[in-house]
Amino acid sequence: MLSGILIFNQKGENLIFRAFRSDCRPRLADIFRIQVISNPQVRSPILTLGSTTFSHVKHENIYLVAVTKSNANAALVFEFLYRLVMLGKSYFGKFDEEAVKNNFVLIYELLDGKPIPLYPNNPAKATSNNGFFHFPEILDFGYPQNTDPDTLKMYITTEGVKSAIANNPTDSSRITQQATGALSWRRSDIKYRKNEAFVDVIEDVNLLMSATGTVLRADVNGQIVMRAYLSGTPECKFGLNDRLLLDSGESSGPSSSRGGGNGLGTSKATRAAAGSVTLEDCQFHQCVKLGRFDADRIISFVPPDGEFELMRYRATENVNLPFKVHPIVREIGTTKVEYSVAIKANYSSKLFATNVVIRIPTPLNTAKTTERTSQGRAKYEPEQNNIVWKIARFSGQSEFVLNAEATLTSMTHQKAWSRPPLSLSFSLLMFTSSGLLVRYLKVFEKNNYSSVKWVRYMTRAGSYEIRF
């Protein structure tokens, strides 16, 4: 498995070097610097030299590198590196060179296990919660152990002094039991006066539209985030308008309609009216009983305390596109490009999208631009080669137009403009592109308390691209 974890800054200085095996020699840091950081030709996240493999991810301005010496499980290596990024972000807010330099000890301890204050950036919270927890090692002999920030929350203890916890044998064994137990993500003694659960359904809608207006690809990556503030050991059941569950009688459903692909034809309305969604695939938090989902598609789980990502899903059928964009771009000779971009909101007039940003690419040799919009503001950003058109509030069914003109400088070397796609970002509340709805969330607990549940829906732009 992993022989070592290294962290570099962009200059190639080795900030963190932690070897887990004796075959991870210090000179490997130089090799990585020479072969990857200072080599502009490198285009792969994986480099094998001799028997040593460097797998790296770049985050902010640092390189996180895993060194392996055998044919290691690459999925595990990258999952771990990303987990490290996530942990870094949750401790330092921003996980960059500065954070690393200010927290050397903390990072070494992260890798090796250590009591750590839970809210280092928020002392107020820390004192109110007495927020210290013991962090078990996240790697042993290069094998990832406990890395789940959810798992870490259970280590919050009531004592204020960190060393006191760990130095006390009974508390210690409680920690060890939890670190190795079956329900490792939850303590048993959680109490809330008011039992509440918040469910956020967040969808990223991806679109790729060709220059002729045909939808090449439209799909939805959804994510259900839950904040559970529930006492005891609650057993939750979660119901969606999942078509496989609702029409469990007709098993032929998904395969027969799959042929239709992403067509946005008339069947959309009827399907949505029937109120069911075909989920192409689901992935769950480790608390969900996968066996049960596999057998009868019931999502049943004992939630961790606080916020966690319950599931992710993918839907490709009947995707409701919130915005329709019609770009007309004309290159006039070699000196001018004319744009006319119309955008129409395709959702109910009761809803409105916020932070709608349309990025309209301009040729690299653009000298100046002029823009006119019927709503919002447009600005030319030369460093991005974009005209950025921002509309703060975009209500349903409305349509806005931008007219712009880019004047080009003449170039000696005339190369055709590659016309990158126009892209959109937005967020739209109380709307799901897939049509997904939460039907119920039931909480069963032996104390039989009543609980309040809240659901919120949001659709954002994933990669929403329109070619022209």
Next chain:
Amino acid sequence: MFLAVAPFTPTNGSRSLNRQGKVAELRLELNSGGKKDKNYSAKKIALKKIVANMTMSNNDMVALFPDVIGCMNLPSLEIKKMCFLFLVNYSRMKPEVALKALPILVDDMADNNPLVRALALRTISYVHVREFVEAIFQPLKRLMQDNDPYVRKTAAFCVAKLYEHDKKMVENSDLIDRLNRMLKDENPTVVSSVLASLVDIWGRSESISLTIDYVSASKLVSILADCSEWGQTYILEALMAYVPQDAAEALLLAERIAPRLSHQNSAVVLTSCRVILYLMNYISGEKHITSLCKKLSPPLVTLLSKPPEVQYLALRNAILILQKRPEVLRNDIRVFFCNYNDPIYVKVTKLELMFMLTTKDNIGVVLAELREYATEIDVHFVRKAVRAIGKLAIKIESSAKQCIDTLLELVDAKIPYIVQEATVVIRNIFRKYPNQYESIISHVLRNIDDLDEPEAKAAVIWIIGQYADRIDNSDGLLQDYLATFHDETVEVQLALLTATVKLFIQRPTKGQQLVPQVLKWCTEETDDPDLRDRGYMYWRLLSTDPATAKQVVMGQKPPITAESEKLDPRTLEELCLNVGTLATVYLKPIHQVFRAARPRRLLPSPALQRSHPEDGTGNMLDYNPPTANMASASTSSSGLATITTTGDPITPVNAPPPPNLPLPVANPVGAAGPSNMNEAADAADAYFSGIGSQQMASLDLGGGGGAPQSQYVVTQNQQQVYQPHLAGGAATGELLLL
């Protein structure tokens, strides 16, 4: 809190001063405080600074070793941990000082507090010093039966660590037996740790075998749900050691593992894929296989919404799985379309998959998409897109016209690298469909002046030579190139030689002045043995019997295919047993990349299903030479780029000329260099088989010589030519196809 950090690159002059000052300062700080310092806060701060300086200051901190050990016994777990960190880091440099810490660690292993016991055990087993290793054995046996699962878990990993330090010592003890017994532990985390440890030991041993029977495998699957995501991965990896004896058992296990495919962690997903694909080898019944394949498909596609590195891995594995179980990837090809912002390694792999999945039904959509890619900025990617269009023309005969039209549209944009790439693929199209599309020759020749890359020049020269009788000014065009004959690369010179001979044979009047001149250059004025030998060959051929010469030079050429360079069954089988590992990124026989990796094979059992006839044993020999080459190649700084060339049977043809070779060498074996007699002999055979350009030579190697590559793949040898400026691309291991 801000910690002082030593300057990164102190200048040479001030450096030693700086270092001593820093060390002395920290030592003073560490020893300050005295009795007043009740919580040892001064010591803690000093230790933090020392740890912070460990990596950044070139080991200056080792001078503080004795002082740090002095702090180790203080009753604070926090201090202890920092001291241990220091110890692990520097014990190898100063083993004699490290020894002073040994008694403290041994004491700690008997501490009341399970966290302290585990910490001490973990620390001591990281120290690569003989006395430390020896001191662990007895306490370890005790701790393996500790009543705390956390300690037992740590002890399980400790055995693998000891095995790394000293194989013999572990093999001679009963530790591995004890570790095996720990599999009965009631705690799932301990069990998964034991398995990880056992698999780790297995991977580094020649003698230890790992087998799991059905009852154990079934038990392991049942505890999967109770393990952490990493624990699940370790258990799934260990399940590869289970050899099903019965198809029903294999099916049952596969179905019980299938729910794991919905896990959030891609390591769990891909390792589950690996186990299920493995078990499918032992499952009979089309229906079961189909249903399992259906389950594998959506999770693989879902991985495409993960970070790019994971996407890349999923895509590489998709290429693999597509060859083994095509039914898994029966979904819409559009999921593999590139996003504008995908990293290049993702784009290129998607392109390969798109090529593999294109059929005559979806070629319209694919061509439109490829055309789009051909206008992007990244030159390397654009070239691959253009090449893919050409290869599709060869792969799908009924759509060839459509592909050619797309190519010609691109050529009209006059972007130099697109024109060059298109020229090369059009040459291949002519080769594949003789007498069908020659009407576009004039279109191609229109851009002849834009070509400056050897490969493109060689391609256009081939076209001129092959169709010398249809191109009115073919002699003029050749003459233009011949004017700079001596400045061209060998590849172009070879093409020129052959083309001139072809011209002479088809239009003797026009060629009769050129041929003697070119033959003279090739035989007398060149240092390149390939060129000279080919020159002599033509010379003799033409002077002995012009009729035969015509038959040989203008003869019927064997057909070419665009089938992707399919992995041979043996490599495919091995890689499928390693889904999700690093080797699947390279898609090469595992031994070529990871020499130390322990081989995995499908083990025979009554339940094993064989879909293809076993022809593996013969291949083993053919794969040895590349492996041998690897050994020397991998040490060079260019690393992977060299790996890729070794498997190519025509290496000697394109290899740069060995310098200062004495001229009058009659023996082609010697000429091709001492590296590989067989290859050289084959290459020589290829010349004398008389089929013009080196592309055809490679074909003959494949078909005639009975070499493993019985199929000639269109782009196989172009790859080499592009490597110098695409070293990065090579490093992504993307050489499989395009």
